Amino acid sequence: MQRIVVIGGGTGSFTILQGLKKYDIKLSCVVSTADDGGSTGILRSEFGVLPVGDVRRCLLALSDNTGTLNKLFTYRFGEQLSGHSFGNLLLTALQEITGSMESAIREAEKILKTRGKVLPVTFDDVKLFAELETGAIVKGETNIDVPKHNGDIPIKRVFLEKKAYAYHKAIEAIHNADVIVIGPGDLYTSIIPNLLVEGISEAIINSSAKKVFICNLMTKYGETNDYAVQDFYNKITEYLGKPCVDHVLYNTNSIPKELLLKYAEKKQFPVKFDKTKKITGTVEFIGDDFVNVTDIARHHSEKLARKIMGLG
């Protein structure tokens, strides 16, 4: 049976996992643990538990339980309970009951009947920092994700406050994979934080797996202003430390004008394929219709999954 590992954490991972879980494969997801905002941030600082938001999202994407437990997991309380997601509270309680995030996730996988494993990239306490082109340092994932006054200044690099070491099962999954899927997701706040953990980039480079990067549909203000497909690829390669991505999937289908206008208000624009840009290494760029347009533009989980399964 084919083994596929998805590396990411945010809503992008949710999308691709939902597509891939329909295939008869061994699926796992390596999840960033840099999140420090919202419900997750509160639980992280008040309970000292590991970040639960991205883990929850991936568990849910892999869940085969279509009943009430699934609905519960996505339910969000009102302000009275700090807007906590029920799933986050469940993961927090499980961490306290079982004594570890590792056991908590295994229990949640059983409860949700997941078709795959969720593997936090590390159990070390990580804090994500960004250095801007001006030299200024932005501290914390949320402050990078939602820029305050520095959205126009490009990010020079992101790094972890202190070294963190990879979860051995994440390394194992990458090592044994037939396909490694990087992304889709916010470049500096969801994808690269995984590559910053000691052992991960090395494991990807050394794995004999086919490596696929799924490029973002839209640029993200404050993170990837004006980035082309090639810029995304180059950054991933830079943080991996060596060119090793075999295929880059990027969307070529158009997005309706009204929707583009909405995005433009948030200074977000479609990611273009720009042949004039130099790239490092050799890689196959595959442009195709990968978009699913509703009131927002998201990757199309089935189309992406079908393409990945067909790369064989």
Next chain:
Amino acid sequence: MQRIVVIGGGTGSFTILQGLKKYDIKLSCVVSTADDGGSTGILRSEFGVLPVGDVRRCLLALSDNTGTLNKLFTYRFGEQLSGHSFGNLLLTALQEITGSMESAIREAEKILKTRGKVLPVTFDDVKLFAELETGAIVKGETNIDVPKHNGDIPIKRVFLEKKAYAYHKAIEAIHNADVIVIGPGDLYTSIIPNLLVEGISEAIINSSAKKVFICNLMTKYGETNDYAVQDFYNKITEYLGKPCVDHVLYNTNSIPKELLLKYAEKKQFPVKFDKTKKITGTVEFIGDDFVNVTDIARHHSEKLARKIMGLG
């Protein structure tokens, strides 16, 4: 198959349900909804949901799920989350998702694989009031349960702020029962609040079921100071409106002195059988060893259940 209904709500119901669920019977529990303290009180006032604490306790007592979900259900968060019980949050979320407490309980029964039904006595919003012998009115279940300065003044009567009507399935269960078990539990704050709901006492009186009252082990300061077994029975009969209890089970086994001293500090004393007291109606008083002594004195679930099942 024999149908048994337990009427109560608090930890006493938890005990008797745990004993009875081991028998091959149709078991249900009619639960008071007067609770307005602690985690339940906060959720009740902030989310406008029905009280969940006693429902949670009975669901757990009936649960056949011995795994993590059971542990989760009893888990209590720290002060950061107002000391909420995870089970209470789950029931609150289920009420919001399913749109009703009724559906929420049915879903929770499935999740916990309960061996029996939990039936709130009413879905109306109830508030319990007590009139003391001095004429003073104490408002709210928690204020009656944990008296402030009035613990020495006897309760003259308890009543609901406004009329509440019984849940039709609670009436049905009482109507169809072979045995109705009233108690054990705090007389004025767990047991009688059920009898104050329109339709319940009448249903009990008119049911052809055998009616058993399980008398408390200890008096409760501020509620049942100096009460003998006969006083408990008389009060139950008074609130039922007519003598109809067939058997009263009371404990005759002794409680260790050290433990009695601890209880005495809280002005709680063993409930005595007092032949000199007059009773209304005819009833069989059955004294036996029904106590389970640990660091506290509780009813013994197996001994109680065995006696009830043997009442023929």
